[in-house]
Amino acid sequence: MITLLLQIYLVVLLAHVIFSWVPRPPEPIMPFVLGVRRLVEPVAAPIRRVIPPLRLGNVGLDLSIIILFIGVRILMAVTRSVGL
Template sequence: MFLFSNFITAVAQLVGILFELYWWAILIRVLLSWVSPDPFNPIVQFLNRITEPVLAPLRRVIPAAGSFDLSPMVVLIGLPILKVFLVSSLLDLARMIR
């Protein structure tokens, strides 16, 4: 049973890393939006492609404050909360299985 517990622990760590990388991707996208980068730049396109699926639904729900988009701020606050919840739940599950 310890193998399954170790697997769940590894999955929890991987989930934590992915959440952290996604948080940084959104922060970089926000910072880049202030300097108006070339939209055909592959890095900008990649950041838009991976962050837009989360930001687009929030934009429909959260109104913009003038020309200021609040959806990245909501995600930047919500992702760490979701990360702590999911990772700690997975780690608790792994401890219970041992």
């Protein structure tokens, strides 16, 4: 059960990454975009405070999302090995 929830959260993280590439999402999907942000930001913000975005010229690479992906994958491996 926990592994399934972590898999769903990985999909939410992927949606967050895709939505971050769109400067102004269409109005009909805006509630979905805001919902995804509400699920990701409380977890990503503390990581972002410790590891700020990497500046690459005029672009900032948000490492917190990458670290979050890795962390969720590690949690998935642990829960699978324990049998949750």
